[in-house]
Amino acid sequence: MELPKDAAMLLSVVNMKLRDFYPSLGTFCEEAGVGEEELKARLAAIDYEYDAERNQFV
Numbered sequence: 001m002e003l004p005k006d007a008a009m010l011l012s013v014v015n016m017k018l019r020d021f022y023p024s025l026g027t028f029c030e031e032a033g034v035g036e037e038e039l040k041a042r043l044a045a046i047d048y049e050y051d052a053e054r055n056q057f058v
Contacts, residue, residue, distance in 0.1 A: 007043065018055050018056050
């Protein structure tokens with residue numbers, strides 16, 4: 001899966017996918033072929049972190 005390079009667009013796409021299709025970040029990352037820590041780092045750069053209880057970046 002090709003993910004957006006822009007961090008704000010990435011946040012939007014990832015949160016939508018987590019909300020609508022994936023029960024966890026790990027499942028999303030596995031199916032998208034992206035490293036979980038890499039994704040977390042990219043979104044941490046714009047002050048978002050993953051909340052497992054909500055299953056989204058906040």
